[in-house]
Amino acid sequence: MWLIYALGGGWGHLTRAIALARVAQRDRRVLILTNSPYAEAAAGAAAVRALPPGATADRTRQEVIRAIGECRPECLIVDTFPRGIGGELAGILAGLAARKVLVARDLNPRYVAAARLREFVAAHYDLVLVPGAGEGLQMGDLPAAFTTAPWLVRSAHEIPDRNRVRTLLRLAPHEEQCVLVCASGKPDELDWYGAVVRELLAAAAPVRLIAAARPPQCPEECWVRYWPALDLFACASVVVGGAGYNTVAECLAWDVPLVARAWPRAYDRQELRARNAGGRVTLVREPPEAARVALDLMRDHRRREPRFVNGAMEAAVRIASG
Amino acid sequence: MTPPLPPNWKCPRRVGFLFPHDCRRTTPVGCPDCQNGQIDDPYYSRADRYGYSRYDYYDDAYFFDFEPSYEPGAPDAGSMDFTEADGADLVEPGGQFENDMTES
Numbered sequence: 001m002w003l004i005y006a007l008g009g010g011w012g013h014l015t016r017a018i019a020l021a022r023v024a025q026r027d028r029r030v031l032i033l034t035n036s037p038y039a040e041a042a043a044g045a046a047a048v049r050a051l052p053p054g055a056t057a058d059r060t061r062q063e064v065i066r067a068i069g070e071c072r073p074e075c076l077i078v079d080t081f082p083r084g085i086g087g088e089l090a091g092i093l094a095g096l097a098a099r100k101v102l103v104a105r106d107l108n109p110r111y112v113a114a115a116r117l118r119e120f121v122a123a124h125y126d127l128v129l130v131p132g133a134g135e136g137l138q139m140g141d142l143p144a145a146f147t148t149a150p151w152l153v154r155s156a157h158e159i160p161d162r163n164r165v166r167t168l169l170r171l172a173p174h175e176e177q178c179v180l181v182c183a184s185g186k187p188d189e190l191d192w193y194g195a196v197v198r199e200l201l202a203a204a205a206p207v208r209l210i211a212a213a214r215p216p217q218c219p220e221e222c223w224v225r226y227w228p229a230l231d232l233f234a235c236a237s238v239v240v241g242g243a244g245y246n247t248v249a250e251c252l253a254w255d256v257p258l259v260a261r262a263w264p265r266a267y268d269r270q271e272l273r274a275r276n277a278g279g280r281v282t283l284v285r286e287p288p289e290a291a292r293v294a295l296d297l298m299r300d301h302r303r304r305e306p307r308f309v310n311g312a313m314e315a316a317v318r319i320a321s322g
Numbered sequence: 323m324t325p326p327l328p329p330n331w332k333c334p335r336r337v338g339f340l341f342p343h344d345c346r347r348t349t350p351v352g353c354p355d356c357q358n359g360q361i362d363d364p365y366y367s368r369a370d371r372y373g374y375s376r377y378d379y380y381d382d383a384y385f386f387d388f389e390p391s392y393e394p395g396a397p398d399a400g401s402m403d404f405t406e407a408d409g410a411d412l413v414e415p416g417g418q419f420e421n422d423m424t425e426s
């Protein structure tokens with residue numbers, strides 16, 4: 001059995017874990033360990049052991065150790081945090097009879113230096129997978145590291161057809177495409193996305209907001225509660241979102257322009273990721289600015305087809321090949 | 323003068339030139355690192371090392387012959403107190419990391 005450690009807030013760690021699990025579970029049992037408040041999103045997509053999102057750090061550390069002990073995985077795949085998000089893995093990895101794989105998303109270099117993560121990873125991990133070349137600044141050159149294409153929660157052949165997407169987005173007959181506002185991240189960031197929707201509506205732009213919860217400023221008719229948003233990009237002329245791993249990777253996969261707010265995170269460097277995206281991401285700060293840029297970019301009415309490569313496929317093969 | 327400190331106060335500064343770690347002193351009084359709380363980041367200058375370009379310059383006054391001499395029974399160089407590898411045990415990730423389980 002493979003156990004994927006995907007602790008951390010928001011959607012990012014969980015979505016990346018599901019991307020791998022969906023591929024890997026065809027040949028073995030895979031379980032995701034997460035404390036994301038969005039764990040229910042994985043229902044039907046992968047097996048999840050959900051820890052309480054609001055638990056104290058000590059309680060979460062204890063639950064993680066207990067879960068790993070009970071699962072006895074043949075392979076432990078740790079997303080982003082080599083020592084565990086609370087440092088709880090540092091004391092157990094050496095004694096764990098499992099193949100250890102790190103999914104090396106970009107990390108705050110101050111943390112990497114302070115915790116001597118490169119030395120730690122070299123000593124404790126059998127394989128390091130960098131999910132997209134831009135994420136490998138810290139661990140990508142380790143001897144055990146391999147870089148794959150970005151991991152996506154869908155492969156190209158799984159994307160719904162255009163008519164289905166139009167139905168899901170409730171687009172009117174005259175609305176060929178829309179501005180897709182993807183509100184991931186922390187709950188207290190939701191209002192920013194709601195304000196962007198309000199600005200776009202004031203300019204009479206077709207807009208849909210994809211979110212687990214509706215911000216007050218977003219009218220009911222513009223809110224679509226759907227996951228994963230990647231399914232819907234065929235009808236997006238432009239996406240407004242954060243600059244987290246999944247949003248950026250999904251927009252690059254679809255070649256749809258992203259208007260992004262780089263949210264501050266303790267570990268993730270969203271602004272750096274956006275600036276390294278080859279000019280496909282425009283950074284903004286305030287909702288009026290986001291709306292103005294989105295309106296300018298939505299004049300591109302190209303029809304996009306899903307032709308992307310899902311790096312999770314190669315990742316699963318790399319892990320399985322030992 | 324150092325203002326009164328709350329009960330169970332611990333110094334939040336980071337100290338240590340080679341191995342930065344939490345200070346955790348219970349008072350800044352007499353502290354050789356922050357000098358009675360006068361310096362917010364006592365080892366801020368360690369970041370400056372990366373910008374220093376004159377590592378090879380030493381004033382002649384610094385050059386002198388060095389002959390190690392060992393007293394009978396004194397430990398030799400092979401049993402020094404710690405090595406670079408021990409640094410990993412001394413480093414702590416820092417108070418701002420590994421405490422918030424909802425971060426990303």
